[in-house]
Amino acid sequence: MxxxxxxxxxxxxxxxxxxxxxxxxxxxxxxxxxxxxxxxxxxxxxxxxxxxxxxxxxxxxxxxxxxxxxxxxxxxxxxxxxxxxxxxxxxxxxPPFAASWPLWLAPIALLAAGALIARGSFRRRR
CATH class of the missing domain: 1.10.8.640 (Cytochrome C biogenesis protein)
Incomplete structure (x- = not known):
């Protein structure tokens, strides 16, 4: 051992x-x-x-x-x-914001895209 x-x-x-x-x-x-x-x-x-x-x-x-x-x-x-x-x-x-802005804005963009997809899905069901 x-x-x-x-x-x-x-x-x-x-x-x-x-x-x-x-x-x-x-x-x-x-x-x-x-x-x-x-x-x-x-x-x-x-x-x-x-x-x-x-x-x-x-x-x-x-x-x-x-x-x-x-x-x-x-x-x-x-x-x-x-x-x-x-x-x-x-x-x-x-790090400076110029170097890390994609990390900060990507979650917001993904949430917005998800909300748009969900909205479109709910509209089609009606």
């Missing part, structure tokens, strides 16, 4: 070697800003996890990048902009 666990253990992804992947910043205010930004960023290799919650090495690299840039005095919006430019709108849990 224990031999069956060996392949799964060997296939596990190694942790990130980035300097601030799992180490908090010394300044509590800077760490709070970094944490707030990291909670709003999606891991690009995980299924919907934020980079704070993910154990993937890519998420560790992204955490390190965020903390390094926050410590250097860069604003959260410029860091988010850089990550969106590099990885696309998928990396942000709050």
């Amino acid at each position: 224990l031999l069956a666990l060996i392949p799964a253990t060997l296939a596990a992804e190694p942790p990130s070697n980035a300097p601030f992947a799992n180490v908090q910043l010394r300044d509590p205010a800077a760490e709070a800003r970094a944490k707030a930004l990291m909670l709003s960023l999606r891991c690009v290799v995980c299924q919907g996890q934020s980079i704070v919650d993910s154990d993937a090495s890519m998420a560790g690299d992204m955490r390190s990048l965020v903390r390094t840039r926050i410590a250097a005095g860069e604003s959260a919006e410029s860091i988010r902009g850089w990550l969106v430019a590099r990885y696309g709108n998928y990396v942000s849990y709050d």
Whole structure:
């Protein structure tokens, strides 16, 4: 039984070697800003996890990048902009409306189409 666990253990992804992947910043205010930004960023290799919650090495690299840039005095919006430019709108849990309008309007359009079909069906029955 224990031999069956060996392949799964060997296939596990190694942790990130980035300097601030799992180490908090010394300044509590800077760490709070970094944490707030990291909670709003999606891991690009995980299924919907934020980079704070993910154990993937890519998420560790992204955490390190965020903390390094926050410590250097860069604003959260410029860091988010850089990550969106590099990885696309998928990396942000709050994409711009221009990128997500089909997701918001499709249910309304489908409900309207269903209402029109139902109305036509009820009229034919009379």
